[in-house]
Amino acid sequence: MEELSYSSISDEQLTKINTELTKKDAIDVLKWAYKKYGEELVYACSFGAEGIVLVDLISKVKKDATIVFLDTEFHFKETYDLINKVIEKYPTLKIKMVKPSLTVDKQKELHGDELWKKAPDQCCNIRKLTPLAEELTKYQAWISGLRREQSSTRSHVQFVNKDNRFQSIKICPLIHWTWDEIWMYIKLHNLHYNELHDKSYPSIGCENCTLPVAEGEDARQGRWANSTKTECGLHQ
Template sequence: MKLNYNSLQTEDYQAINKELERKDSLEVLKWAYNSFGDKLVYSCSFGAEGMVLIDLISKVKKDATIVFLDTDFHFKETYELIDKVKARYPSLNIELAKPEITPEQQAEKHGDRLWERDPDACCNVRKLVPLQRELDKYNAWISGLRREQSPTRVNTQFVNQDNRFKSIKVCPLIHWTEEEIWMYIKLHKLPYNDLHDKSYPSIGCEYCTKPVAEGGDPRSGRWANSEKTECGLHK
């Protein structure tokens, strides 16, 4: 029987993470696909961590499903990268999940430039609701969260109870440093978003992502000039 959110208790997560604590990322992915099979999906933003995870996943399950939350507001470089990934990994099933309303419909309903006036509301419409719709099809999902990324992520485990989406969240890269991510990308000659070479360490929607000064917090360019630090997917 495949694992699911309703069948696991807190002690089960503790036991699973105890079992996996000395495993590497590839072994964690193998455990995840063995445990969830086709009921496991990778929600990928196509950042640097995403390139590493896609490559690792391709070694474990060549026809894995990858979902990208296409908010309609991404940089052209992000869409160009997705095309490169599709060409490099033709067996992967890469899907673009769209919001239920277009940018024009959003402006009519909520007013112009919602991302400036209420970024949480914009993220809800264009990210959280679409992801919930996608995750309802699966028992678990993969995320590229790393502990060193921000204070809100330091306690992330390999396998996490995701009460926000009533799912199980698998995070194979929790121990990786940014340096290790980029070493892997360079070593394996993986494609990556050109914006990373232009002072964009973390890349989201075009309207809400700014370049970061050298030495600055890698996530300080996300929702700059506001107190928002997360889109809500990982709260």
């Protein structure tokens, strides 16, 4: 089988793959990805609306797929409740909670209280970026729920991407899906979802850094709402 690791894949190969996948749907992209990478592929799931759709699609392609959740230990109770429901619904999926090496108390001791207010980038680095970087060293490729519609910084995303930050291959099956299509799928298949979505939280991160969004505002307006920060850094 053709080697398609971060270190070996060429721009020409990426272009060819994405051209071949252009008219494929999300489940076809997942089938391609698991055929190509198998156990060397992991899904890093935030358990937002897109995440729930991808979990369901992945379960149809690879029932024992590995899914990791970056447990910053600052998530909403509703998020943890949802994960428990998903674990019960898909018992054969391997869902792993990945925590940072620095406990909440140790972070407070070293950096002071409420680091997310004083230095949000540093907080994200400690509790999300570093744990994911360590986890991804175990795999050749990872799946993300990025959609082009989400923001201007994501409008260029392809199905298959060379991820320079994590030196990995990043696969994004939902790039062409709209927010309405995400919810059509959730409702059609009667999937569990985070109850906060019904309370004006379209994009859900850590409890300390996420606010509800007013009608008509950008879906990610509530993330790091009181700062200039717009991304945690996972997808830069």
